[in-house]
Amino acid sequence: MKENNTNSTELNESNIPTKIYLSEDEMPKQWYNLRAFMKTKHAPFLNPGTMQPCTAEELEHVFCKELVSQELNQTDEMIDIPEGIREFYKMYRPSPLVRAYCLEKKLGTPAHIYYKMEGNNTSGSHKLNSAVAQAYYAKEEGLTSLTTETGAGQWGTALSMACSFYDLDLSVYMVKVSSEQKPYRKAVMQTYGANVIPSPSDTTTVGRKILAENPGTGGSLGCAISEAIEVALSKENCRYVLGSVLDHVVLHQSIIGQECKIALDKYGVKPDMIIGCAGGGSNLGGLIAPYMSDKINGKNNIDFIAVEPASCPSLTRGKFAYDFGDTGRTTPLMKMYTLGCGFMPSANHAGGLRYHGMSPILSQLYHDGYMRAVSVEQSAVFDAAVKFARCEGILPAPESAHAIRVAVDEALKCKETGEAKTILFGLTGTGYFDMAAYTKYLSGEMSDYIPTDEDLVPGFETLIYPEEK
Numbered sequence: 016m017k018e019n020n021t022n023s024t025e026l027n028e029s030n031i032p033t034k035i036y037l038s039e040d041e042m043p044k045q046w047y048n049l050r051a052f053m054k055t056k057h058a059p060f061l062n063p064g065t066m067q068p069c070t071a072e073e074l075e076h077v078f079c080k081e082l083v084s085q086e087l088n089q090t091d092e093m094i095d096i097p098e099g100i101r102e103f104y105k106m107y108r109p110s111p112l113v114r115a116y117c118l119e120k121k122l123g124t125p126a127h128i129y130y131k132m133e134g135n136n137t138s139g140s141h142k143l144n145s146a147v148a149q150a151y152y153a154k155e156e157g158l159t160s161l162t163t164e165t166g167a168g169q170w171g172t173a174l175s176m177a178c179s180f181y182d183l184d185l186s187v188y189m190v191k192v193s194s195e196q197k198p199y200r201k202a203v204m205q206t207y208g209a210n211v212i213p214s215p216s217d218t219t220t221v222g223r224k225i226l227a228e229n230p231g232t233g234g235s236l237g238c239a240i241s242e243a244i245e246v247a248l249s250k251e252n253c254r255y256v257l258g259s260v261l262d263h264v265v266l267h268q269s270i271i272g273q274e275c276k277i278a279l280d281k282y283g284v285k286p287d288m289i290i291g292c293a294g295g296g297s298n299l300g301g302l303i304a305p306y307m308s309d310k311i312n313g314k315n316n317i318d319f320i321a322v323e324p325a326s327c328p329s330l331t332r333g334k335f336a337y338d339f340g341d342t343g344r345t346t347p348l349m350k351m352y353t354l355g356c357g358f359m360p361s362a363n364h365a366g367g368l369r370y371h372g373m374s375p376i377l378s379q380l381y382h383d384g385y386m387r388a389v390s391v392e393q394s395a396v397f398d399a400a401v402k403f404a405r406c407e408g409i410l411p412a413p414e415s416a417h418a419i420r421v422a423v424d425e426a427l428k429c430k431e432t433g434e435a436k437t438i439l440f441g442l443t444g445t446g447y448f449d450m451a452a453y454t455k456y457l458s459g460e461m462s463d464y465i466p467t468d469e470d471l472v473p474g475f476e477t478l479i480y481p482e483e484k
Contacts (some may be wrong), residue, residue, distance in 0.1 A: 167367025241343025259295025268301025296374030355474030
């Protein structure tokens with residue numbers, strides 16, 4: 016288990032500590048609104064009934080008022096973090112930025128590798144950064160309950176913690192295959208008082224419809240979102256909250272990138288490459304926020320890489336089109352890279368990156384050429400995860416391991432070329448609730464699945480505009 020190698024001249028040749036810590040006073044007091052820096056703003060949400068841009072009033076039927084205000088804010092570059100949220104953050108933030116000296120040595124690469132460790136809280140992930148904010152605003156509004164969905168369980172765990180703290184009731188619709196693979200995630204959510212329902216379920220109209228049309232399905236985030244929204248709309252004093260994709264979630268996660276920049280600036284370190292896993296896009300959006308704004312303004316030429324699973328390749332094989340955010344088609348239409356709201360990920364997909372679409376912010380940046388995307392197969396992902404665990408002493412979440420895979424690949428390219436590039440990646444969480452997936456990999460039972468073009472057709476057929484407009 017690696018602790019701190021600052022006394023090792025062999026490993027610390029650059030005199031940068033293994034772990035770079037910030038003080039509480041250095042923690043950002045504002046969130047970074049990446050959308051305000053974009054030269055091309057992403058297209059507005061559309062009301063599927065009128066095909067006109069959604070108004071704040073329409074969105075407030077589903078979301079908290081302050082979150083709607085943040086969602087529609089495309090002008091304020093910085094947004095104040097309320098003191099009540101900052102006080103909660105101080106229980107686990109600032110999180111450490113780690114120089115991966117042991118990984119560098121293992122790979123024999125001249126590259127300098129850093130990772131931002133977001134798993135140092137009970138939820139085991141970055142998700143708590145937004146869960147706290149959303150629960151705080153719900154409580155301030157006078158709401159008494161929330162509903163949500165969760166894939167791998169990190170978001171559901173984080174939100175259950177936040178709702179417990181703010182004394183809010185919570186119902187979590189968890190993707191069925193994930194709930195079967197990760198029973199202990201469910202137990203943690205229940206420990207914090209959440210009601211956890213495997214999705215699709217027979218507790219909602221849309222769940223029953225999905226089960227009738229897809230018997231035996233392992234579910235998807237789109238299914239779970241539909242069920243959670245249906246319940247939120249049917250209950251008094253209740254709203255739906257989402258753990259990724261939307262602009263206000265990317266906003267809350269910007270604290271990750273800001274802490275990275277503050278820490279690296281102390282040592283004059285400038286990343287050449289920033290890598291993050293991409294499911295819905297919130298962690299990657301938050302990680303790159305302060306660096307991407309500089310790239311948009313011509314101040315750097317960082318290579319930003321979104322890493323997604325080959326079995327759910329929304330950026331690398333999806334279409335840039337308006338689509339529903341859920342399988343039941345209850346959300347506003349969003350312009351994003353998508354596989355279609357009818358897409359169902361393979362049941363053998365072990366990671367939590369199972370969403371059919373991608374953050375509209377990241378979709379627009381990708382479309383405009385500010386970043387690139389790579390898809391990776393899950394056996395290669397777990398190979399990188401095991402290698403990382405054995406030399407860095409941290410068992411990474413499968414989602415995080417997507418970023419590790421590409422960081423390792425890029426570091427090995429540096430070994431071939433002799434370039435000493437500086438690589439930063441997001442370690443979004445720990446994998447201690449993912450042992451079923453690790454067991455499959457270690458026993459040789461894990462298989463890879465890459466959908467054929469024909470496999471993607473049913474999802475694309477559900478698009479409102481199958482091609483870019």
